[in-house]
Amino acid sequence: MNYRHSYHAGNHADVFKHAILLRMAHLLQRKEAPFCYLDSHAGTAMYDLQGDAAGKTGEYLDGIARLWKRDDLPEMLRDYCQIVARHNPDGDLRHYPGSPQLIADALRLQDRMILSELHPEDAATLSAHFAGAPEVAVHMRDGYELAKAFLPVAEKRALWLLDPPFEKTDDLARCLKAMQIGIQRMRQTIIALWYPIKDERLLRDFYRQVSNSGLPKVLRVELNVRPADNTMGLNGSGLMLVNPPWPLWEELEMVLPWLAAVLAQSGSGGYRMDWLVGEP
Template sequence: MNYRHAFHAGNHADVLKHLALARLIALLARKEAPFAYLDSHAGVGLYDLQGDAASRTGEWLEGIARLWGAADLPAPAADYLRVVRELNADGRLRHYPGSPELARRLTRPQDRLLLNEKHPEDGRLLKENMAGDRRVAVHLGEGWHVPRALLPVAEKRALLLIDPPFEQADEPERCAQALQEAIGRMRQTVVAIWYPIKDLRQLRRFYQDLQKSGAPTLLRAELYVHPADEAQRLNGSGLAIANPPWGLEEELRQLLPWLAGRLAQSQGGWRLDWLIEEQPAAAKPGAQVAGRKGRKG
């Protein structure tokens, strides 16, 4: 396990992932009932952009730094930017929230956070960073076991982020398996899988695996900072989101073009479509009523 997220914290991929995560949490919080946030590959939770790792790559300069002073923020970006600003109250961008800290700050007293990180040192830091919040449980186990170990949850509502390093060849396949398992154990789980856009051939296979997962619906949101077909670099990233709450698609349709304009390094772009579309009610086994129903968050 060589990957350390500190080198990449706050880059364009983190911005896409964390913006979407902030919206997912906000949309789930429209209902008073509690939900559980699960993070299978959580990282350390909080990053120092002036620290050695982030300074060495400077990736955040082409990510969060480009949003930091933006005067034309679309409304759905507000919660995410508010958290980043809270962490940098002196007005200098230095501290960046990983998914655990973002979720910790955006969830409510009745929600729970179940975080998992396998790297022993990162796991220790994660525990330290989350200390004192009784809603948070940190596990130091295998991320791929999270669906079977933690689902279903008592709350009956869950948001699972699957965000592996994508350094091992089998990780796309494992993401699809984890999605299938999560949906099998709790069908209504909202699952967000982050993935890099590097190798289009591999991606096509990944999409096909995701489409076989059995998820009721699966939304694909992608952001490119270079043309998607340029070889051997991170041209962008995507999120496959199972059971997205109602309203997310419209918000992403507003956010993605704006992000593509802000974060493009050569030629920016975006895509938003359904890998699995909702089945009309009449086609569902046992359905009594014909016609299309809206999804509820």
């Protein structure tokens, strides 16, 4: 396990993923009934953007740094940027909340979360961070097993972020299998699977497999900051959203063009959104 998220925290992919994740949590919270958030590859909750790792790549400069202080933020991005701002009260961008912290900031008394992180050091940091928070359970276990271990949840409403590091060639296949198991165990689970876009040709099989997977509604949302045939690095990223809450589609239609323009790195940022399964 070589991947450390501290090198990438706050980059364009985090902005895209975190803003949409937070919005889905807020849409769930329109009902009083509790929900359970599951984060199968949680990372370490808080990242130091001025630390060695983030400083080495500077990726956050082309991510959260480009938008957190803008005064023309679309509504969906305002909540997300407000949380980032709350963690940086002196106005200097240093602390970046990862997915567990972002959702922890949004949880109500009736909600709870289950986190899993396999890297021993990151798991220890995560446990220490949430020590004394009874609504947060941290497990050092394989995130792909999370659905089997914890679904269905008593709350009957679940939001699950599946966000592996994609170090292994079979990660997409394992994600798809995990999502199928999750949906078999609790059909109404809302799942967000994040995936990198480097060379788009490599994703074609995956798209086909998702379309034929038997999953209920699946919305594909992608944001590119550079042309997707430039294989040099992370040109963009995508989210496969299973059972996305209404009216996320309509909201994303407004936000994605704005985000693509603000995060573009070569003047050619782009996005797409379509249903791979269900909902015309």
